Amino acid sequence: MLLADDFFLIAHDDRDGKSRLSARAVELGLAGAMLGELVLEQRILVEGPRLRVINRDPPSDPLSHTNLATMVAEVQHREVRTWLMFLGRTAVEAVGQRLARVGLVEQTQVRRLLRSETRWLPTDINLPAGRVVRLRRLLTGIEPMRVADTTLAGLAEATGLTGHVMWDRDPALARRLQQAIATLPPPLRDLILQVESAVGDSVMSQRG
Template identity: 45%
Template structure:
């Protein structure tokens, strides 16, 4: 699975399917993951708070292709933060739809606070639990993480979701996350930091 799909699954309870994050945090985390997919495939570069397209070849994934096209068409916007906010607006629907197409989710309409919203029900509880179970196991055992997994846990920490993999961990395991994030390649490390800042700004704005 791609980074955005893994984050989507981690953000849902694998039994009841309820969200583990506030919708704003979820959107920003998914936005960071979508940009992260393009960093991982070397389509974009990130440095000093800015991003740019470094490879215009269309990615195989349709959603990644769409995001890359947006970046190319709006090349006058180079700051990471506006892109996180822009992509966050419909990242939940976009990634959820990708999971529907891959057979991992069903889409339905539900009533929430006097309005109708789109909800994605995950098909297989084992698949839904996969990202959190894998990260938890590897973190507890101090096994090396793949670049995708290290980025995923960084985005989880940026949005407040890391507790799902450290809930039953010994104290030293909690301290591994900052080190894992710190050892990410600079573009991914910057992307995680930008996502964390955007989440913090959103929380402050909501409290005003």
């Protein structure tokens, strides 16, 4: 499963599709995950607050292909924060549609007072819960963590999803998570830091 797909499923309730985070945190987390997919595919490189395209060959995934093509066309924009904001605006729809195309979620409209809200319901309610359990098993050391798994865990930490995965707040798990993030390649560590900073700024602006 691709990085943003995993984040999407963990970030939404398996019963009603409701977001576990603020809308902005989910958008920024998904945007970070989509950028992470391109880093993992060795199409872009994140260096501190900036990024650059290092390989223009189109990825096999259509959404990643579209994202990379947009970045190539807008090569003058190199700030990670700019791309988090840009991709975040359509991230839920884009990743939801990708999951829907392979039959893992279904789009539905939920009435809320005077407006309706789009939600993405899993076709198998065990799938999102299973992704949460899998990530927890990785963090406890029961299964080995790949780079993509550690990146997912880092994005969960950066956006505030960790409490959903580590529901008992085990200090040993928290330490293991931080140790795992510290072993990531610098481009992925820098990406996680940028997502965390963007989410923090979003929280502060809402309070202001």
